[in-house]
Amino acid sequence: MELLAHNFRSDFIRGANLAKGADADEQPLIAFRDATQLSLIIRATAFVFADPRSRALRDVIARIAPSEATVLITGETGTGKELVARHVHAMSNRRNAQFVAINCGAFSETLIESELFGYERGAFTGALQGKAGWFETANGGTLFLDEVGDLPLAMQVKLLRVLQEREVVRLGARKSIPIDVRLIAATNIDLSEAVRAGRFREDLYYRLQVISLPVLPLRERTGDVLPLAQHFLTTYARRLQVEEVRLTADAERALLAYPWPGNIRELENIIHRAVLLSRAGFITPTELNLPGWHNAAPSQPSPPSQPAITLAAETAADTLLDAHDDAAMLQKVWNHLLQSDQSIHFEELQQQLIVAAWEHCQRNQVRTAKRLSLSRNVLRTYLKRAQVID
Numbered sequence: 182m183e184l185l186a187h188n189f190r191s192d193f194i195r196g197a198n199l200a201k202g203a204d205a206d207e208q209p210l211i212a213f214r215d216a217t218q219l220s221l222i223i224r225a226t227a228f229v230f231a232d233p234r235s236r237a238l239r240d241v242i243a244r245i246a247p248s249e250a251t252v253l254i255t256g257e258t259g260t261g262k263e264l265v266a267r268h269v270h271a272m273s274n275r276r277n278a279q280f281v282a283i284n285c286g287a288f289s290e291t292l293i294e295s296e297l298f299g300y301e302r303g304a305f306t307g308a309l310q311g312k313a314g315w316f317e318t319a320n321g322g323t324l325f326l327d328e329v330g331d332l333p334l335a336m337q338v339k340l341l342r343v344l345q346e347r348e349v350v351r352l353g354a355r356k357s358i359p360i361d362v363r364l365i366a367a368t369n370i371d372l373s374e375a376v377r378a379g380r381f382r383e384d385l386y387y388r389l390q391v392i393s394l395p396v397l398p399l400r401e402r403t404g405d406v407l408p409l410a411q412h413f414l415t416t417y418a419r420r421l422q423v424e425e426v427r428l429t430a431d432a433e434r435a436l437l438a439y440p441w442p443g444n445i446r447e448l449e450n451i452i453h454r455a456v457l458l459s460r461a462g463f464i465t466p467t468e469l470n471l472p473g474w475h476n477a478a479p480s481q482p483s484p485p486s487q488p489a490i491t492l493a494a495e496t497a498a499d500t501l502l503d504a505h506d507d508a509a510m511l512q513k514v515w516n517h518l519l520q521s522d523q524s525i526h527f528e529e530l531q532q533q534l535i536v537a538a539w540e541h542c543q544r545n546q547v548r549t550a551k552r553l554s555l556s557r558n559v560l561r562t563y564l565k566r567a568q569v570i571d
């Protein structure tokens with residue numbers, strides 16, 4: 182297996198320091214990223230490239246990284262698009278400058294303009310002082326625009342202009358500011374389809390995909406499954422200060438047979454939970470609890486009924502969303518649910534929790550996505566899967 186890690190800050194391989202460090206406690210148990218926060222700090226960056234198709238991708242990245250060309254990364258949710266973007270940056274000549282990662286789906290239409298391009302003092306009510314936008318923040322480095330398909334059309338026009346002119350004009354300003362930024366964009370929707378439907382500008386589409394990097398779903402690169410599982414096992418065992426944990430042969434077979442609709446993020450969550458539930462240093466298919474897997478052993482407790490899961494999710498969502506500190510609260514709720522009934526099905530519970538949050542937000546998708554730090558696209562995917570929207 183091949184594991185690449187960058188020296189600047191690699192939480193995944195800094196295991197020894199992590200075990201006792203603050204990071205160990207602060208890692209949220211569920212992978213809702215706080216998309217509304219700028220990730221100005223280069224965070225965990227370790228890559229497993231074991232499958233021949235992943236190694237081919239790694240070789241393409243090495244070839245294109247040093248160029249200044251704009252890159253469009255495509256792939257299903259959770260396939261590792263952001264990690265690929267960080268890898269491109271880390272292998273480019275801009276590696277010592279800022280990598281700014283933004284999730285375009287996490288911002289309202291009005292907010293995104295001032296965040297992207299910045300504003301001058303007095304540009305709008307409440308603008309008591311000027312602020313640099315993301316383009317200015319990333320100057321000299323790389324700007325990663327995740328979920329670029331979520332950009333409103335008016336913003337697409339402005340983005341195209343910045344890419345053409347290589348300068349930004351802050352809201353309320355007359356002067357333009359020259360910028361030197363490499364843009365990497367990512368999407369999990371079919372942008373060419375969005376172009377045909379008139380939701381995405383064709384000129385911007387071609388401008389973005391000077392280099393196109395498709396990231397395959399995990400089910401199409403099964404050679405990565407066990408090395409990734411091993412990688413997350415080591416990571417979470419260290420973070421959770423658990424002794425060495427191993428997968429049984431049955432558990433490995435189950436991992437290989439599963440189709441991974443949520444891709445690497447789902448694998449990471451499942452291993453994280455299995456490490457928490459593991460006994461005597463082993464993870465069996467019971468601890469993996471993969472959707473569709475049923476343990477015939479009579480000693481197993483029967484799974485909770487659907488109403489019980491729904492109620493637990495509703496309570497969890499209400500507690501979570503009423504709390505001030507969402508991340509800490511989410512971790513507590515999640516811990517509680519894991520401990521209260523270990524047979525609760527992770528995916529099912531996650532789905533129920535998201536639906537409950539959507540109900541809590543009066544079925545307003547924008548507000549729900551914002552509260553959960555998910556993009557609207559990802560939220561819609563979950564809601565469709567739960568069959569509560571078309």
Ligand SMILES: Nc1ncnc2c1ncn2[C@@H]1O[C@H](COP(=O)(O)OP(=O)(O)OP(=O)(O)O)[C@@H](O)[C@H]1O
Nearest residue numbers: 227228229257258259260261262263264369445446
């Ligand atoms: N090759 C890899 N090696 C190790 N970890 C990986 C790899 N690819 C992805 N991951 C991990 O899987 C998780 C999901 O990756 P990432 O956030 O980059 O996916 P994404 O495609 O950008 O998702 P989304 O479409 O939802 O934004 C992250 O925790 C990331 O660290």
